[in-house]
Amino acid sequence: xxxxxxxxxxxxxxxLPGVGSFAPYxxxxxxxGQPGTIQGTQMHMRRPAPARSKVxxxxxxxxxxxxxxDGMTISFHHHLRNGDAVIPMVLDVLQKMGFKGLTLAPxxxxxxxxxxxxxxxxxxxxxLYTSGVRGELGKLLSRGELNIPVVIRSHGGRARAIEEGSIxxxxxxxxxxxxxxxxxxxxxxxxxxxxxxxYAMTDARHARHVVAITDNLVKxxxxxxxxxxxxxxxxxxxxxxxxxxxxxxxxxARITRNPVxxxxxxxxxxxxxxxxxxxxxFSFQMGVGGASLAVAKxxxxxxxxxxxxxxxxxxxxxxxxxxxxxxxxxDAVFDVQSFDSAVTKSMQEDPRHIEIDASWYANPFNAGxxxxxxxxxxxxxxxxxxxxxxxxxxxxxxxxxxASGGHQDTAAxxxxxxxxxxxxxxxxxxxxxxxxxxxxxxxxxxxxVTERGICINPRREDLLGSALKSGxxxxxxxxxxxxxxxxxxxxxxxxxxxxxVAAVVEYRDGTLIDTVYARKS
Amino acid sequence: xxxxxTMLYIPGDSPGMIQHAPVFGADSxxxxxxxxxxxxxxxxxxxxxxxxxxxYDFKDLIVTVRVNGADTEFFDDDLKEIxxxxxxxxxxxxxxxxxxxLAADKKIEEIEKSNSIPVGKVRIHAMIETAVGVENAFFIAxxxxxxxxxxxxxxxLTADMGVQKTKEGWELFYARxxxxxxxxxxxxxVYDTVWADISDKEGLLKECRSIxxxxxxxxxxxxxxxxxxxxxxxxxxxKEFRKALRIMxxxxxxxxxxxxxxxxxxxxxxxxxxxxxxxxxxxxxLYGFERSGS
Numbered sequence: 027x028x029x030x031x032x033x034x035x036x037x038x039x040x041x042l043p044g045v046g047s048f049a050p051y052x053x054x055x056x057x058x059g060q061p062g063t064i065q066g067t068q069m070h071m072r073r074p075a076p077a078r079s080k081v082x083x084x085x086x087x088x089x090x091x092x093x094x095x096d097g098m099t100i101s102f103h104h105h106l107r108n109g110d111a112v113i114p115m116v117l118d119v120l121q122k123m124g125f126k127g128l129t130l131a132p133x134x135x136x137x138x139x140x141x142x143x144x145x146x147x148x149x150x151x152x153x154l155y156t157s158g159v160r161g162e163l164g165k166l167l168s169r170g171e172l173n174i175p176v177v178i179r180s181h182g183g184r185a186r187a188i189e190e191g192s193i194x195x196x197x198x199x200x201x202x203x204x205x206x207x208x209x210x211x212x213x214x215x216x217x218x219x220x221x222x223x224x225y226a227m228t229d230a231r232h233a234r235h236v237v238a239i240t241d242n243l244v245k246x247x248x249x250x251x252x253x254x255x256x257x258x259x260x261x262x263x264x265x266x267x268x269x270x271x272x273x274x275x276x277x278x279a280r281i282t283r284n285p286v287x288x289x290x291x292x293x294x295x296x297x298x299x300x301x302x303x304x305x306x307x308f309s310f311q312m313g314v315g316g317a318s319l320a321v322a323k324x325x326x327x328x329x330x331x332x333x334x335x336x337x338x339x340x341x342x343x344x345x346x347x348x349x350x351x352x353x354x355x356x357d358a359v360f361d362v363q364s365f366d367s368a369v370t371k372s373m374q375e376d377p378r379h380i381e382i383d384a385s386w387y388a389n390p391f392n393a394g395x396x397x398x399x400x401x402x403x404x405x406x407x408x409x410x411x412x413x414x415x416x417x418x419x420x421x422x423x424x425x426x427x428x429a430s431g432g433h434q435d436t437a438a439x440x441x442x443x444x445x446x447x448x449x450x451x452x453x454x455x456x457x458x459x460x461x462x463x464x465x466x467x468x469x470x471x472x473x474x475v476t477e478r479g480i481c482i483n484p485r486r487e488d489l490l491g492s493a494l495k496s497g498x499x500x501x502x503x504x505x506x507x508x509x510x511x512x513x514x515x516x517x518x519x520x521x522x523x524x525x526x527v528a529a530v531v532e533y534r535d536g537t538l539i540d541t542v543y544a545r546k547s
Numbered sequence: 548x549x550x551x552x553t554m555l556y557i558p559g560d561s562p563g564m565i566q567h568a569p570v571f572g573a574d575s576x577x578x579x580x581x582x583x584x585x586x587x588x589x590x591x592x593x594x595x596x597x598x599x600x601x602x603y604d605f606k607d608l609i610v611t612v613r614v615n616g617a618d619t620e621f622f623d624d625d626l627k628e629i630x631x632x633x634x635x636x637x638x639x640x641x642x643x644x645x646x647x648x649l650a651a652d653k654k655i656e657e658i659e660k661s662n663s664i665p666v667g668k669v670r671i672h673a674m675i676e677t678a679v680g681v682e683n684a685f686f687i688a689x690x691x692x693x694x695x696x697x698x699x700x701x702x703x704l705t706a707d708m709g710v711q712k713t714k715e716g717w718e719l720f721y722a723r724x725x726x727x728x729x730x731x732x733x734x735x736x737v738y739d740t741v742w743a744d745i746s747d748k749e750g751l752l753k754e755c756r757s758i759x760x761x762x763x764x765x766x767x768x769x770x771x772x773x774x775x776x777x778x779x780x781x782x783x784x785x786k787e788f789r790k791a792l793r794i795m796x797x798x799x800x801x802x803x804x805x806x807x808x809x810x811x812x813x814x815x816x817x818x819x820x821x822x823x824x825x826x827x828x829x830x831x832x833l834y835g836f837e838r839s840g841s
Contacts, residue, residue, distance in 0.1 A: 283745070285771035286567055292775075477570045497835060512604075513566060 027527065029541075034415065034464055038538035042175045042530060044153060046192070048538045054438045054470050057535035058390060067191045070234045072260065079207040081243065081262045085119040088261045089197070092235040094120075098196035099129040099153075101233065103226035105201070105213055105363060108138045109273030112201040112239050115265065117141070121150050129153040131193050133184060133225035133384070134429050137161050138273075146172045155193055157181060158419070158429020159529070167528045168425040170544030176529035178419060178465075178542075181225065181362070182388025182395060182435035183534040188232045189385060189392070192536065198233035200226045200259075201268045205240035206248040209259025213364075214251055214373040214381075216242035218268040221364020221373060222343070223253045227383035230258040238262045251374065253381055279314045279344050279366055281323050286477045290446050291320030293498065294404060294475045295328070300496035301489055303401050303442050304328065308336040310356075311403040311436055314344045314365035317446040317475075318404045322346050329355045340387075340396055341365070342432060343379075348372035351379060360396050362387040362432075388435035390534050397432070397439030405433055407447045407474075409461050412503050414468030414483045416445055417461035419531065422454045424520030424545050426529065430465050434534050437470040442489070449476040449510045454517055457507040462520060464540045465531055479506055521546040550830050551575050551609055552781040554698075554738055555768045558583035559592035559612070565599050568608060571771035572778070574833075575609035580625055581616070581640055589621050593628050600632035611672060613638040617647060623654070630658040636670035636695055641703070644683045645690035648673055652691045667693055672738070676700030677707045681722045684729030697730045698767070699723060701740030712743075714750050716757070727762040739766040748776050755780030781830060788831050791824035792838065798824075 028040045032050035041047045082088050094100070100120075102113045113132065120128065130151045135142060140162035145151045154176045159167060166172050179187055187193040200223075204215040211230075213223040218241055230236050236259045243264050268274070282288060294317065298304055304325065312318050329336065329350075336356040339347045343361040345368030351359045358378045361369065372379045388397045397403075407416045408428055416437070419428045437443040447456045456476070472489055474481045479501030482490045493500055501509075522543035529542040555573040557564050559580045568576045578599070584592040596612060599605075612634045614625035618641070629637065639651050648671060659666050671693045675684055681704070688697050701719055705712040712718065723739065730737035739758040742751040751773055755766060759780050766777050783791070794811050798821045801809045809816045828838075 283770075283772070285564075285571060288772050289570060477567060 032538065034467060034539065036464060036540045038541050039527065039530060042177070045175050045177060048530070048532075049536070051467070051533045051537040051539040054467060057537070064190065064391070066189045067194065067232055074260070080209050080259065081207055081264060085116055085237075085239070085263050086123060088237040088263050089119065089123060091261055092197040092237060094125065094197050096125055097127045099131050099194055101195045101198045101229045102132040103200060103223065103229065104132060104134040104136050105220045105223055105226060106136070106218065106269050106274045107220070108136050109218070109269040109271065110136045110139070110201065111267065111269035112199065113139055114141050116199045116239070117145050117150065121145060121148060125150055127152045129155065131155040131195060133181070133229070134158050134431070135160070135163065139163070143172060146174055155179065155184070155187070157184065157431055159426040160428065164426035168420075168542070168545050169547065170523060170526045170528060178430050178529050178531045180388065180430045180434045180532070180534045181384050181432045182390055182397065183430070183532050183536065185228050185384035185387070185389040186391045186534065186536065187532075188228055189389065190536070195229055195233040197235045197237060198226075198229040199237050199239060200230060200254070202238040202240040202242075203268065204242045204244055204248055205238050205262055206244050206246040206256070207262065208246055208256040209236075209238055209254075209262055210246075210248040210252045210256045211238055211254040211259065212248060212251045213253060214370045215244075217271055218242065218274050219367050219370045220274055221367055221369045222361040222381045224362030224382055224387060225384050227254055228385055230254045231383070235260050239265055239268070241265055241268045251381075274367065279319055279346065281320050281346075282316050284316065286448050287317040288320055289477045290317040290448065290475050292324055293480055294321045294444050294446055295324035296496065296498055297444060297473055297475060297480055297493055298325070298402055298442065299328065300492045300498060301442055302492065304334060306334055306336070308334065309338045309340065309399060309401045310336060311340040311342065311400055311440070312347070313342065313404060313406050315406065318406055319344065319346060321404045321446070322350065326350055326353075326355060340400060343369055345369055348379065351376065360387070388432055388439070388534070390435070390438075395435075395439070397435045400436060400440035402442040402444070403436040403440040405437060405443060405445050405466075407445045407456065409456050409458050410445060410447060410471075410474050411458045411461040411468070412507060414471040414474065414503070415461050415464045416466040416468070416471060417463045418465045420463040420542055422462070422517060422520070424462055424522060424543075426542060430531065434466040434470070437466045438534065443470060443472050445471050445474045447474065447476055449478045449506065450514050453514050455507065455510045455514045457503060457510060459507075463531060463542055467533070467539065474503065476506065478509065481506060523547070549574065550764065550826065550833065551736065552765045552830075552833075553768050553774050553777050554611070554765055555771060555774065556583065556741065559596045560584050560588045562595060562599075565595070566603070569604075569606040571774055573608065573768065573771070573774050574765070575611060575635070576605075577611050577613050577638060577767070579613045580621070581613050589615070593621075593625055597628045597632050600629070600634055609635045611636040611638055613640065616640040617650060626651075626654050626658060630655055630669055631662040631664070633664055633669060636672045638672040638674055638698060640674045640700070641676055641680065642673040642687050643677055643679045645686045648687055648690035648694060652693050655693070670695035672696045672698050674698045674700050675722075675726050676703035678704070681725050684726045685732055688729050688733035688735050694733070694735055696736035696738055696764075697726050698738040699726050699740045714744070714747075714754075716754060723758065723761055723763070731762060736764040737762070739763045741767045741769045742773065743769065745770045745772065748773070751776050752780055782834050783827050783831050783836070787827060788836050791827040791831070794821060794824035795828060
């Protein structure tokens with residue numbers, strides 16, 4: 027395999043057999059600011075006979091009608107989270123129908139779907155394009171046992187790849203929590219309501235053929251919301267259930283009580299405040315777990331106290347953000363993916379809760395994605411390094427166990443990107459000399475907040491100045507790394523088989539930012 | 548000495564929490580070998596705490612240890628293992644009278660001597676958590692020079708008194724007042740009991756303001772999230788701060804000029820007022836008050 031070094035000193039392939047050629051990563055915006063346009067995919071025209079229903083008997087029939095053939099590309103969305111049963115349901119049918127060599131290109135893979143490994147082994151799937159890989163599948167790929175090319179893309183990067191044709195979806199199988207007989211779909215109604223269908227919206231628009239799979243066929247016309255319109259949907263299959271409602275319809279995530287996370291959250295908020303960014307018209311994105319969500323609590327109290335009304339919240343939206351919208355702390359919320367179905371009421375009833383597709387959210391190659399308007403984003407990390415690079419994909423052991431998600435998109439777009447991480451987890455330090463895998467370049471990370479101090483990227487002298495003026499506990503990242511290593515020691519780095527590429531990691535612009543190798547056996 | 552407003556309880560068998568102790572901004576911590584540790588884990592917790600005291604850098608945190616009561620089989624072993632590690636103080640539960648303090652003092656002194664530790668180095672924080680302890684508070688506080696502080700244990704005390712502990716805290720009003728006066732009379736610090744409802748910060752702040760008003764020098768915290776609220780209550784206001792500056796300035800001038808009488812804003816002030824002003828300025832330093840421009 028022909029390899030080259032990218033600007034971060036990471037060896038990346040110039041070509042991935044069976045996938046295509048890649049350019050090495052250069053800088054966060056090296057591909058942007060170009061005049062003119064590039065040719066993307068064309069809309070797929072269809073010429074069906076007029077009909078009053080698109081419902082077919084079963085998945086087999088829908089597959090037959092789709093014209094799916096060996097070697098084609100299929101997609102799914104991951105909005106049903108760990109409650110999803112649609113991906114295994116469809117793959118099982120395709121396996122039984124004898125398909126081979128398909129490219130699986132879901133928006134991401136829910137943690138529970140270890141079965142995908144079996145379908146790779148059986149030959150049903152021979153390429154994988156996803157945002158993340160976890161669980162047994164990640165372990166098998168990292169052991170080099172599943173010999174297929176894997177391309178990891180961010181949510182914005184995937185939307186770009188679909189629109190430019192790097193991912194050419196032949197058949198999209200879309201779980202539809204509510205669907206009418208002509209294929210109008212939404213995710214905000216029904217027993218399997220999940221909230222936004224942002225990633226599915228992108229797939230539906232660009233797939234050659236779209237199959238809706240629903241457990242909630244409603245009378246035409248679906249109302250009051252339509253997320254995916256009927257003219258994009260070719261057939262509908264009714265099933266008993268889209269999955270486990272308990273895992274789909276999760277309640278709103280609660281603010282952590284973990285003292286370390288709370289300390290990190292409080293300091294992150296103080297950093298935001300000291301930067302002067304929390305002003306009327308402010309825009310914000312946060313994660314749903316641990317310290318990231320807890321930042322919102324401090325932010326909410328402050329905005330209320332000072333009477334600050336922000337412009338918009340973005341995400342990855344959970345019940346907490348929806349609550350802030352309801353309280354009038356933001357003018358609007360843009361929702362590409364709902365973290366918990368506690369947001370469905372807000373989506374249904376509040377026109378300011380706006381469902382957006384993946385391209386609108388984060389595609390760098392359109393006329394303007396929302397992440398580029400963000401003032402501040404709070405992001406998590408598995409590990410960071412002294413150059414502020416972030417890894418959200420591989421564990422300390424080098425095994426694939428994460429997802430790129432919107433990390434690199436929002437870090438690049440936001441004026442202030444704060445990465446929150448405990449300085450060590452389970453005795454393993456989070457700050458490394460070099461992260462195992464770069465998913466987000468340090469050039470786009472302004473600060474790393476740990477419980478043992480705030481590290482500010484030397485590129486942001488202004489931020490350092492305001493933080494020091496506010497009396498925040500600022501620490502040099504190399505000094506903090508040493509302090510933590512005094513407690514934890516320095517773990518032996520994972521050893522890799524550099525002859526065996528387990529996955530390549532795209533930057534959002536399609537260049538390669540890093541390579542994940544199989545572990546040395 | 549740096550004022551000690553907060554004392555954060557950390558279970559002695561929780562290395563995950565102990566290792567993070569210096570990051571939360573508490574003035575002091577209490578590594579607990581008593582109520583927070585199950586009977587089956589007593590030995591492990593004792594060894595764990597000893598290891599941390601010997602090898603861990605707690606930075607500028609004041610580290611104290613609550614041992615099991617003298618009426619338990621663990622008391623002697625706790626002292627034998629912990630005293631040689633020289634924590635700032637040992638908290639002795641259920642001190643009912645001066646004899647309890649003196650008995651502990653004797654045992655600690657023996658261990659200090661046999662480990663070449665200056666006698667009196669490890670201080671005693673005497674815990675008042677019975678009705679008889681409240682009545683004997685002054686005698687406990689002044690039992691020996693090793694006593695550095697009285698600490699009120701509200702849960703056990705209300706149980707001993709046969710009453711409910713309430714958020715309003717009227718059932719503890721007398722005990723708090725009595726213990727504060729006893730501590731002040733003996734010239735030792737005095738810490739208030741914990742606020743149990745972690746989620747109720749408003750209630751915590753209200754209680755803190757009330758105990759600051761009574762004269763407590765610090766308060767125990769059972770969650771790091773309570774520290775900031777407790778510190779908020781101890782923060783001097785600007786007016787008090789400015790006045791304390793004037794008092795200290797007048798006191799220094801009087802000293803220089805050899806005058807016995809100190810006058811501030813046209814009023815005479817005496818030694819306790821000066822002492823309070825000094826303490827207030829030390830507190831103000833913790834909050835970053837600027838002394839210049841006064």
